[in-house]
Amino acid sequence: MPELPEVETIAKALREGGRGQASIVGARVASVEVRWRPAIVTPQPAIWAARLIDATLRDVWRRGKYLVMDWGEAGYLLVHLRMSGDLVVLPPNQPLPKHTRWLLRFADGRALAFDNPRKFGRTWLVDDPEAVVGHLGPEPLDASLTPDDFFRRLQQHRRQIKPLLMTQTFLAGLGNIYTDEALHRAGIHPQTRAHCLSRAEAERLLAAIRAVLQEGLEANGASIDWMYRGGGFQNAFRAYHRAGEPCYTCGTPIVRTIVGQRSTFFCPQCQPLKTC
């Protein structure tokens, strides 16, 4: 799935235009097509479709890795893209993406398609977004999360730092790529136990998380594998997907291993395992 920078880029494109498409704020739904029902969690697809017809999009934003669309009286449409989802605005008479799971056709002739090859993505239509995103941890870029807060939260867990950073109830928005990039930037081994990190390391890690997310946002996210979303952050990877290539800091070959069932890339020289 797209992580925080990719989801933010998609939300911004829907809100303000971008990624080769114009804004859809203000667009009115003329008809709805559900092509794969399990993509809709709630309400039942027929009710989901009926509620959206005639609704006008007021605003779009991001919370964690969720997209949130405000459709006024119809409610809030939340979309989680998981591994392979995308939201695409189609000009009039444009063919649908191959794995379109649902489609909103607008009165102006355009359409919004939820494309999702791996079928992991999910959609909710609710009256209160908190019903879906209420369990998420803090936003990493929100200044209200202080180094002291972050340090205290780290001390509450004994697990490996990498899978903890990817746990959305702990911190919202990081995934496999940006976690590896942040740990490399902070010089922290991905298997370090969270409670073993010092106050100084916690502060350095939070700063590194913010720096890599900011870099990702400025590049409009990363495009990897066959999923091209228009971003360029893949050209700035310093750890992720660089197994065997020299660390830009020290020249030591980057190592690939598995941590928490996920591919993990790190520099054994710059990111030594520390115990406590």
Add this chain to the structure above:
DNA sequence: AGCATTACCCGCACGC
């Protein structure tokens, strides 16, 4: 027992 942590698994596309 009860909580925290870890493992499995869900379609599909692509590269080797």
Add this chain to the structure above:
DNA sequence: TGCGTGCGGGTAATGC
């Protein structure tokens, strides 16, 4: 052709 891999996370299983 077959196999390994993957921008994720719910849930079952296991560990402390």
